[in-house]
Amino acid sequence: MNIKHHKVIILGSGPAGCTAAIYASRSGLEPLMIRGLEPGGQLTITTGVENYPGFAKTIQGPWLMEQMEEQAIAVGTKILTGTVISCNLKSKPFQFKTDSDETFTSDTAIIATGASAKWLNIPSEKKYKGYGVSACATCDGFFFKNKIVAVIGGGNTAVEEALFLTKFASKVILIHRRDKLRADKILQKRLFKNRIIDVVWNHVLEKIIGKEDKKIIKSIIIRSTQDDKAGEIKLDGVFIAIGHKPNTDLFKNQIKMDNEGYILTKVNSTRTNIEGVFAAGDVQDKIYRQAVTAAGLGCMAAIESEKFISENL
Ligand code: NDP
Helix, strand or coil, X not given: CCEEEEEEEEECCCHHHHHHHHHHHHCCCCCEEECCCCCCHHHHHCCEECCCCCCCCCEEHHHHHHHHHHHHHHCCCEXXXXXXXXXXXXCCCEEEEECCCCEEEEEEEEECCCEEECCCCCHHHHHHECCCEECCHHHHHHHHCCCEEEEECCCHHHHHHHHHHCCCXXXXXXXXXXXXXXXXXXXXXXXXXXXXXXXXXXXXXXXXEECCXXXXXXXXXXXXXXXXXXXXXXXXXXXXXXXEEECCHHHCCCCCECCCCCECCCCCCCECXXXXXXXXXXXXXXXXXXXXHHHHHHHHHHHHHHHHHHHHC
């Protein structure tokens, strides 16, 4: 078997992975970045980005990620399109097997596998996933031209999704379980100003109802968190935007995580409990979760990785 060795392997290609790749390349480490299931990460499924410094005008998330990856390649990063399906972080060097049955080893690893959208996990959500139920307005909004849709959640994602959906839908109903949104004030202002959007406060989604024998949504049942009363809303689509969970299943029982699955790192560092393994971005940060903080953590991981190699190998 042909096993290829690298000084640094980076798992994930979002802002954390790409920034780690740029810094590690510029330190002469010739890293391999394995792009993962969602190349470019979550920014590739958003639209306008207004809070990444350096751009006075709104830029597009997918464009920003293309630029980051191109920059990483320009300074010497090797890119592998594929996903790691198993790894051994207990061996030295570390081992990684990909979905194309290739095996790689490395002296250090930077885990930047990010986070994925959470689901409510109710049976009807599963039944209609891909048939009117989605967690990505940018991907699926187009299918709801002149239709009525609901967005579940009260954070930045929910509000951005609701605003984005107004480009297509005739009515967007944001349903939130409390009476206050968690989203940034600037987004809230835009939301409340938009005439296409209605907000239903203090309700949770209980059930999605479809048309008989057809996988098409007809309505939803929502329940009040105040008086437990149920109500029905007729609509065509439901977007779930209730937060994210870290993509760490691959590392279970190998690396220390908290009870939500976020990789634990040392204070002011991206070092994990395994020497030579670093974690950066949404996979370890559950507080800030921004592209710019992920990029900063990716930079830290590359610097710490370089230091580890020069001191230990
Ligand atoms: P958040 O965790 O910020 O918000 C999740 C929302 O979903 C909350 O309003 C929460 O309600 C609600 N929720 C959670 N679980 C349930 C449930 N089971 N049923 C009903 N509602 C539920 O996640 P986001 O994905 O919105 O954002 C994640 C991070 O990414 C944040 O740090 C955010 O700032 C950032 N982000 C930034 C953007 C930007 O700057 N442009 C864009 C998008 C995301 P409750 O409030 O009651 O807890």
